[in-house]
Amino acid sequence: xxxxxxxxxxxxxxxxxxxxxxxxxxxxxxxxxxxxxxxxxxxxxxxxxxxxxxxxxxxxxxxxxxxxxxxxxxxxxxxxxxxxxxxxxxxxxxxxxxxxxxxxxxxxxxxxxxxxxxxxxxxxxxxxxxxxxxxxxxxxxxxxxxxxxxxxxxxxxxxxxxxxxxxxxxxxxxxxxxxxxxxxxxxxxxxxxxxxxxxxxxxxxxxxxxxxxxxxxxxxxxxxxxxxxxxxxxxx
Amino acid sequence: xxxxxxxxxxxxxxxxxxxxxxxxxxxxxxxxxxxxxxxxxxxxxxxxxxxxxxxxxxxxxxxxxxxxxxxxxxxxxxxxxxxxxxxxxxxxxxxxxxxxxxxxxxxxxxxxxxxxxxxxxxxxxxxxxxxxxxxxxxxxxxxxxxxxxxxxxxxxxxxxxxxxxxxxxxxxxxxxxxxxxxxxxxxxxxxxxxxxxxxxxxxxxxxxxxxxxxxxxxxxxxxxxxxxxxxxxxxxxxxxxxxxxxxxxxxxxxxxxxxxxxxxxxxxxxxxxxxxxxxx
Numbered sequence: 001x002x003x004x005x006x007x008x009x010x011x012x013x014x015x016x017x018x019x020x021x022x023x024x025x026x027x028x029x030x031x032x033x034x035x036x037x038x039x040x041x042x043x044x045x046x047x048x049x050x051x052x053x054x055x056x057x058x059x060x061x062x063x064x065x066x067x068x069x070x071x072x073x074x075x076x077x078x079x080x081x082x083x084x085x086x087x088x089x090x091x092x093x094x095x096x097x098x099x100x101x102x103x104x105x106x107x108x109x110x111x112x113x114x115x116x117x118x119x120x121x122x123x124x125x126x127x128x129x130x131x132x133x134x135x136x137x138x139x140x141x142x143x144x145x146x147x148x149x150x151x152x153x154x155x156x157x158x159x160x161x162x163x164x165x166x167x168x169x170x171x172x173x174x175x176x177x178x179x180x181x182x183x184x185x186x187x188x189x190x191x192x193x194x195x196x197x198x199x200x201x202x203x204x205x206x207x208x209x210x211x212x213x214x215x216x217x218x219x220x221x222x223x224x225x226x227x228x229x230x231x232x233x234x235x236x
Numbered sequence: 237x238x239x240x241x242x243x244x245x246x247x248x249x250x251x252x253x254x255x256x257x258x259x260x261x262x263x264x265x266x267x268x269x270x271x272x273x274x275x276x277x278x279x280x281x282x283x284x285x286x287x288x289x290x291x292x293x294x295x296x297x298x299x300x301x302x303x304x305x306x307x308x309x310x311x312x313x314x315x316x317x318x319x320x321x322x323x324x325x326x327x328x329x330x331x332x333x334x335x336x337x338x339x340x341x342x343x344x345x346x347x348x349x350x351x352x353x354x355x356x357x358x359x360x361x362x363x364x365x366x367x368x369x370x371x372x373x374x375x376x377x378x379x380x381x382x383x384x385x386x387x388x389x390x391x392x393x394x395x396x397x398x399x400x401x402x403x404x405x406x407x408x409x410x411x412x413x414x415x416x417x418x419x420x421x422x423x424x425x426x427x428x429x430x431x432x433x434x435x436x437x438x439x440x441x442x443x444x445x446x447x448x449x450x451x452x453x454x455x456x457x458x459x460x461x462x463x464x465x466x467x468x469x470x471x472x473x474x475x476x477x478x479x480x481x482x483x484x485x486x487x488x489x490x491x492x493x494x495x496x497x498x499x500x501x502x503x504x505x506x507x508x509x510x511x512x513x514x515x516x
Contacts, residue, residue, distance in 0.1 A: 050411035069413030075405060080273055084404055087460035094401040098412035104394040130459035150412040 001063030002027050003154060003185060004049065010057035011044045017056060018044050024204050024212040026154070028064055031177075031186045033196035033203050035227075040207030042189045046158055049187070066154065069098060072147030074140070074157040082132060088142050089127045092118055095149030110149075117145040121175070137168035144175070148184075155179065157188040161195075173199055193227050237485065244484055252373045253490075257476045259385040260434050261446065261494075265472030266392045267427055268451030269464055270403045278329065279317060280447040282336035283431045284440035286313045289343035291435075296350040303380070307432050313339075314428035318420055381433055388426050395419065400461055442491045449498035450475070456502075456509035475501055 002025040009022035018041035026032050036042050047053045049060060051068055062068050072095075095117075096110040118124040121141040126134065131142060140160055147155055160176065161169040177199055180186045190196050196203060196215075203218040205211040211223045218224040244250045264280075271279060290309040294302040317331055347360060373381075392399070401409045402416045402423075410416045434443045450472035454464040479494030486493075 047407075050407070052407055052410055069411070071411060073408050073411045075407055078405070080275070081404065083455075084273055085269075085455050085459055085461060085464045086400070086404060090400065090461050091404065094397070094404060095408075095412070097398065097401045097409060097414050100397075104397065106397065128460070133459075146408070150408075156411075 001061075003030075003062070003064050003066045004187075005061045005063070006058065007061065008058035009045075009048070009055055009060065011041050011048055012056050013044065013053065015056070019206050021210070022058070022204075022206065024202075026185060026187060026202075029180075029183060029185055031180045031199060031201045032188070033200035034187065034189045035191070035193050035196055035203065035205050036207035042206065043158070045206065046156060046189055049156065070151045070153050072151040072153075072155045074143050074147050074155065074160055076158050076162065077139070084131060086131050087128050088118070088123060088131060088134070089114065091131055091142055092145045092149060095146035098150040113149055114145075117148045120148065121145040135168075136164050137172060140164070140172060141175070144179075148179075152184055154185040154187065157186065159189055159191065161190075161192065197224075197228065240485065241481070249373065250484070252375075252378045254477070254480060256373060256378055256381045257480050257490075257494075258473055259381060260430075261450075261472040261476030262469055263385045263388040263392075264430050264434050264443070264446045265450040265468045266389065266465065267423065267430065268447045268449075268468055268472075269455065269461070270399055270423065271427070272448060272451045272455070273403055275329075276318070276332075277448050278332050278336075278444060279314070279427060280431060280444035282317065282332035282339075283310055283314055283428060284435060284443040285336040285340040285343070286310050287432055287435055288440045289339035289346075292343035292347045296346055303432065306435075307429065310432050311425050311428040314424040314431075315421060318424040318427075384429055384433055388429055391422065391426060395422065396465075399423065439491050442495050445495040445498055446472070449495070449502050453498075453502045453505035456505045457512065471501055471505075472498070 004026040006022050006024050010017060010020045011022070012018040018039075022045070024032075034042055034045065044053070048055050050071060050073055093106060093110065093114040096106060096113060100106075100110075115124065118127060121144055123138060123141045123145060126138060126142075131139065134142065144155075157176065161172050164172060173195055176186060176188070188196075188200070197219060200215055202214055203211065203224070205218070205223055205227070209223040209226075211218060211221055213221070219228065271277060287306050287310045290306040291302055294305040297305075299305055313335055317335065344360065398414065398419050401414055402419045406416050406420075430447075431443055434446055450468035451464070453471055454468035458464045458467055475497040476494050479497040480490060482488065482497070483490045483493040
């Protein structure tokens, strides 16, 4: 069975249907990119996968040893976070909450896990820095380290490069690729079709045109060709 | 001056006032950081008006212990306000404003129409501004206050890491299996308890100040959550003590004096923060 499989999924909010008849699968080790125009339901799909909202119809099944709350999540910045007084270490450590249950305090094991993930994301020297004073790229690394504390099975990334400059964007994509190579399954929501085609193993295109398949199939498909020719692959 | 203080401290009600004042300052500052960051700065104001309304009803119905009615009503409103924040038709700030103004109006209406007291405006004034009610505490009230604030502080310490996770990123916490809704619920109850407690000290109008100022002072100079929390607790207690001392010596109203000291500390912290490059 696959890690995640969606069957005849209908998504939306307040009974307004945004997308219908979604079918796709995510296998262990995949790198799935979800692309589509604004308003096509990318965020809604993501929230549904995370269990933050329910699907109107159809279902999402988890299998192959993946539990529902074992999906790490890299959210877009919220207003709350922009002036939150917290150190990098405090934020990364908070990712460990997922396996704490009712236990109130962190143990040595969790502190070690946080340190390990900060090293992995190359932010260990920023440990005591204040989150709001970091650059956009550094902040994303902090949130990635936090997500890795929660799980190393699946990471769901919501527009991880939005607002980053080209150099940092490139570094971010390489970092995500490294994670994927080391066995972390990646699901990424993105506007950037050219990067999606470069890095992903599978593409899910939602919106007016629906497509799900491997990257090679996508490039050869009608939908893929159309969007890749449009504005160099940037969906606006 | 010192003789005057020694003289005052021989009265048990002054000692009671200091015990209660310190505890309330401590518990109200703890959740301040969370409330300010979640954009709920005004929840203190809204809930205290609810408590005012409930108090008016309780006094008209001649309840001997008003807390029996005031506390549950305030808790219900707190839970409602914090829940509706996420995906309600009426957004957080509007909901708070609505409840706050509505409860205030109803409270005053009921007091005005049914009150048997001869000095109505005096009653209203002391409920709103706290005035001297902290100097008329009974032993039972002091004990209730001590028990409730110990519970609030203990809960806060045990939930500290969860509160951090839920405040910083509720969606992430939920997605990775943290019971965010449960913790928000407990936070709402704690806030309601704190507000009903603080009404004795500063009255309903000044409660927001007690919740917000220590948090804002701490946030302008410090840069991680733990030190912000500790600083706001310590500064809140010190401001409350200083405010009470000044009010005894200068004969000023207790609640307003404490808030004035809080404002002073905030202004100092703000400029220190600017000077050291912290975010103001």
